Amino acid sequence: MTTLSERISQSAFDDSRLRVVLLLDLYDGAQNQFLEVYEDLHKQVSSVPGHIRDELCQSIENPSQWLITSEWESAPRFLAWVNSEEHVASVQPLHGCVRDTRSLRFSVLRETGRDGPAAAAFSPGVSAGASAGSASADDQERSRGRLQVAPRRGDGVVRHALTFTVKPGSEAVVAELLSGYASPQAQVDEHTRLRRSSLFMHGNRVVRAMEVEGDLLAALRHVALQPEVRALEEAINPYLEQDRDLSDPGSARTFFTRAALPAVHHVAAGGGESPQLARHALFYPAKKGCGTELARLLAAQDEAAVDDSASPIEASTVFQRDDVVVRLLDLRGPHDARPALTLGVEGGHKAAVLARLLDSAKDGVPTTHQEISRFLERSEMRLITDRRSPDRA
Numbered sequence: 001m002t003t004l005s006e007r008i009s010q011s012a013f014d015d016s017r018l019r020v021v022l023l024l025d026l027y028d029g030a031q032n033q034f035l036e037v038y039e040d041l042h043k044q045v046s047s048v049p050g051h052i053r054d055e056l057c058q059s060i061e062n063p064s065q066w067l068i069t070s071e072w073e074s075a076p077r078f079l080a081w082v083n084s085e086e087h088v089a090s091v092q093p094l095h096g097c098v099r100d101t102r103s104l105r106f107s108v109l110r111e112t113g114r115d116g117p118a119a120a121a122f123s124p125g126v127s128a129g130a131s132a133g134s135a136s137a138d139d140q141e142r143s144r145g146r147l148q149v150a151p152r153r154g155d156g157v158v159r160h161a162l163t164f165t166v167k168p169g170s171e172a173v174v175a176e177l178l179s180g181y182a183s184p185q186a187q188v189d190e191h192t193r194l195r196r197s198s199l200f201m202h203g204n205r206v207v208r209a210m211e212v213e214g215d216l217l218a219a220l221r222h223v224a225l226q227p228e229v230r231a232l233e234e235a236i237n238p239y240l241e242q243d244r245d246l247s248d249p250g251s252a253r254t255f256f257t258r259a260a261l262p263a264v265h266h267v268a269a270g271g272g273e274s275p276q277l278a279r280h281a282l283f284y285p286a287k288k289g290c291g292t293e294l295a296r297l298l299a300a301q302d303e304a305a306v307d308d309s310a311s312p313i314e315a316s317t318v319f320q321r322d323d324v325v326v327r328l329l330d331l332r333g334p335h336d337a338r339p340a341l342t343l344g345v346e347g348g349h350k351a352a353v354l355a356r357l358l359d360s361a362k363d364g365v366p367t368t369h370q371e372i373s374r375f376l377e378r379s380e381m382r383l384i385t386d387r388r389s390p391d392r393a
Helices: 031-045 076-084 087-097 117-121 138-142 172-178 216-225 227-239 248-257 291-306 339-342 350-357 370-381
Strands: 009-010 018-026 051-058 065-072 098-107 157-165 193-202 205-215 260-268 278-283 315-322 326-334 382-388
Touching: 018 031, 018 076, 031 051, 031 065, 031 087, 051 076, 065 076, 076 087, 076 098, 076 260, 076 291, 087 098, 087 248, 157 216, 157 248, 157 315, 157 326, 172 193, 172 227, 172 382, 193 216, 193 278, 205 216, 205 278, 205 315, 205 326, 216 227, 260 291, 260 326, 278 339, 278 370, 278 382, 291 315, 291 326, 291 350, 315 370, 315 382
Parallel strands: none
Antiparallel strands: 009 260, 018 065, 018 098, 051 065, 157 205, 157 260, 193 205, 193 382, 260 315, 278 326, 315 326
8 A cells, every 4th residue: 555655756845954966067267267156155055044054076087077065954945045036146157157057956864974073074164174073053953954754756757847927918829829839859868758748827827837757957958949849939939028038048047047936746646647637737826925835735735635535636746936836736527526625725724724825815715615616716727738748648
């Protein structure tokens, strides 16, 4: 029998410490410039809530290859920083000296020697020759934060989403453009493959949710180079609220950094894909500063739902960036058969909690079946396209 913990293949909400690994390939002759930028960046990051420490490393084989590792109290703390406008501005100077980057994020599951001298010497501000005993007691205490309780069983799929807004009044034209383009080639390389792409709209907001088998970064770069996708991007450019020039690497990088909508939780009942399942997406605009709490509430609701054999929810992915929360559901049967469950408020006082966290809950707390159904209808995103790779259709 599959346990609930085994059904959760991805989560930012277990409160375990996070290790972030950033691989960098510098331009020739850019080393001194990079070190100056790193010092400024380190000073900014060291004051960010949740940041514990970082290390800068240089390859012993290729001096143009560098590595930055940073440790955080939890994934939500890191995501709040990396998704902020302050982060976008702080990393801009890196682009002039870095040819390529790759960011990897890991929950800390196990560690050894954390109470020894090596752990103390790892604290920020402690030089190689300094005494290990001089490390900050607060830093050492924070570094003893929670570990991930158990390994998660992945399903071989990486989930990610992009979101952006279009100019009011252009929604119909944009929807037509987004529904009519030719699908890009699914096979990226021998290890990576596009599995599924689902595109939704809510008002003037567009959300594209992607499922990739293999390397997400390779898949995103592959899609961006496809002629049909490039033509689509050019066609919708005039309708975007945020100007961009995809022919300019800096402009493209900034746009897609701001458009990133990370998956923060995924749970599935384990029944797999089925023709009886229908995909739905719900949009939750959170009050300022409440996005993480709202995403955590919905994740907990869906963990309980997939643990119930009578639940129509087969799988759920929660995406969150700042105060934008999107919940992607694969459902058996009509989505409004159990509206409170579909909305994420079944049981207890969850409707009241949701209303407190939502920026759009101006009509108060939905309590009756009819009120919850109307709330669900307002939250439902319009499906524009839902495309699977040919052999998964």
